[in-house]
Structure formats: C-alpha cells, structure tokens
Amino acid sequence: MQKYNFFNNVVALQIKQINMSSSFSFRNVQKVTTHVLQEMKLKGEKIAMLTAYDFSFARILEDTGIDVILVGDSASNVMAGHASTLPITLNEMIYHASSVVRAVKRALVVVDLPFGTYQGNSKEALASAVRIMKEAGADAVKLEGGKEVVESIDRILTAGIPVMGHLGLTPQSIHKFGTYVVRATTEEEANKLVADAHILTDAGCFAIVLEKIPAKLGKQVSKEVNIPIIGIGAGQDVDGQVLVLHDMLGITQEFSPRFLRRYHNLSEEVKGAVNSYIHDVKNLEFPNEREQY
Ligand code: KIV
Numbered sequence: 001m002q003k004y005n006f007f008n009n010v011v012a013l014q015i016k017q018i019n020m021s022s023s024f025s026f027r028n029v030q031k032v033t034t035h036v037l038q039e040m041k042l043k044g045e046k047i048a049m050l051t052a053y054d055f056s057f058a059r060i061l062e063d064t065g066i067d068v069i070l071v072g073d074s075a076s077n078v079m080a081g082h083a084s085t086l087p088i089t090l091n092e093m094i095y096h097a098s099s100v101v102r103a104v105k106r107a108l109v110v111v112d113l114p115f116g117t118y119q120g121n122s123k124e125a126l127a128s129a130v131r132i133m134k135e136a137g138a139d140a141v142k143l144e145g146g147k148e149v150v151e152s153i154d155r156i157l158t159a160g161i162p163v164m165g166h167l168g169l170t171p172q173s174i175h176k177f178g179t180y181v182v183r184a185t186t187e188e189e190a191n192k193l194v195a196d197a198h199i200l201t202d203a204g205c206f207a208i209v210l211e212k213i214p215a216k217l218g219k220q221v222s223k224e225v226n227i228p229i230i231g232i233g234a235g236q237d238v239d240g241q242v243l244v245l246h247d248m249l250g251i252t253q254e255f256s257p258r259f260l261r262r263y264h265n266l267s268e269e270v271k272g273a274v275n276s277y278i279h280d281v282k283n284l285e286f287p288n289e290r291e292q293y
Pocket residue numbers: 051070071072073074075112209232242243244
C-alpha cells in the first residue's frame with residue numbers, strides 16, 4: 001500500500017474534464033505536476049525529460065513544451081568539468097536550480113540532491129530537500145538508491161516534498177562499483193532492483209529513473225509498479241525517457257554510451273560560428289558600417 005498518495009482528486013477531476021473534450025492533449029496542460037505524470041502513465045503517453053542547469057537553456061526547453069526538466073547533478077561533469085557527480089555541493093545545485101526555475105512555468109522541475117546531503121540521516125536529507133524547495137523554488141527532488149535511503153525518502157515525503165527515485169546505474173556510487181557498465185545483468189542484481197522499485201513506490205515516490213539496465217528489466221518494472229518509470233538506457237517499454245541535454249545536443253563529445261542518441265552536433269556549429277567571428281575580427285570585416293554608431 002502506498003503511504004503517501006500524491007494523486008490529488010482535484011487535479012484528477014480537472015484532467016478528466018479536459019480529457020472529455022476531443023482536442024485534449026497533455027501538451028495543453030498549463031502546469032505539469034506529479035499528478036499529470038501519473039495520468040500520462042495511465043493513458044500511455046510517454047514522458048519526455050531532459051536536463052538543464054541554466055536560465056538560457058531552460059527557457060529554450062520550456063518553449064518546446066518538454067514535460068520535465070531535471071537539474072541533474074550531472075552539472076558536476078557538464079558545467080564544472082569534474083570527472084564524477086560527487087564534488088557538486090548543495091549550494092551549487094541550488095544556484096543551478098534557481099536559474100532554471102526562473103525560466104520555467106509549465107514543465108515540472110526536479111532537482112537532484114547531491115552526494116552526501118541525504119545518505120547520512122533522514123533529518124539531514126529533509127534539511128537538504130527543504131533548502132532546494134525554498135531557495136530554488138523546485139517542484140520535486142530526486143535521489144539515488146533503494147532500500148538504503150528509504151528512511152530519508154519517508155522523512156522528505158512527510159514534509160510534502162515529492163521525491164523521484166533513481167535505480168540501476170547510480171553515478172553517486174561509482175566508487176563502490178568502479179565502472180559504468182550496464183547494471184542488473186545478474187539475477188541477484190535484477191531481483192534487488194525490482195524489490196527496490198517496489199520499496200520506492202510503496203514509500204510514495206512519484207516516479208523512478210532507471211539508468212543503464214537491460215530493456216527487458218525496464219519493461220518488467222514499468223509493468224509491475226504503478227508510478228512512471230523514466231528510462232535512460234532502459235529500453236523503450238518504460239513510461240518516459242531522459243537524456244542529458246549537452247550530450248543529446250552534441251555539446252559534449254567524449255561520452256558515447258549506446259543509449260545516447262545525438263540529435264545535433266552543436267559543438268561543431270559553435271566552433272564554426274566562433275571561427276567565422278575570429279576571421280571577421282582579424283580581417284576588419286566585423287563590425288561593418290551598419291553595426292557601428
Ligand atoms: O544527473 C543527471 O543528469 C541524471 C540523469 C542522468 C538521469 O541523474
């Protein structure tokens with residue numbers, strides 16, 4: 001039995017009313033909430049989620065009508081150039097998250113609790129989550145792990161803060177595993193992952209990210225639990241997908257796992273534009289007469 005059911009009757013009723021009109025689309029929803037994501041799972045509409053860490057990209061994402069924006073602790077790699085997600089601090093996450101929140105009205109903004117801010121004890125976990133909600137204005141928090149962190153999840157949920165789980169490849173535990181290979185390939189690991197997904201669901205998480213696991217397992221978890229499962233390298237039979245924005249745009253080049261589809265080669269485009277600028281400056285072609293006072 002779910003202890004904290006975030007499914008709010010008022011929102012459910014609103015969605016049902018909209019749903020009765022033939023032109024209904026979740027894209028017309030004015031604000032994506034955790035309840036809307038639950039409805040999307042029920043109706044079989046896939047959830048699209050991407051990361052953002054700053055105001056400018058968040059505004060572009062918001063204009064596209066993306067469902068969920070994750071202020072991921074991947075900011076540690078992508079924005080700060082660290083080798084892992086471990087160094088990023090709570091203050092830095094709050095800085096990134098508040099920049100994103102200022103750009104977003106419709107998308108649900110989920111913010112990662114960084115390494116070391118929720119594993120120690122549940123009181124510390126609640127204090128970290130409260131700071132993210134208060135100081136950044138986020139809609140929800142995300143944290144990594146199953147049974148080991150359920151006490152922290154319980155405590156955060158008692159304060160009315162929605163929690164997204166994260167299982168499979170959990171980058172904050174990279175030093176325990178020592179490698180970024182596909183997770184849950186043995187029966188024992190797969191059973192633990194399924195059990196953890198049930199624990200997180202029963203605790204009251206509103207969704208779970210499954211990272212880099214066999215597609216068959218992603219499908220099984222998505223069928224077994226009644227909350228949305230968002231995959232990153234978990235196959236297509238889950239309830240939604242997430243990618244790191246800078247990876248899918250081709251800004252980062254060095255990271256190429258099989259699950260990553262690059263939709264653009266933005267680093268090459270940026271280099272092309274900057275090279276043109278350098279050329280123009282050096283050859284007195286910029287600024288021209290129309291570009292001066
Ligand atoms: O930090 C992040 O970007 C994430 C995604 C990979 C899901 O957790």
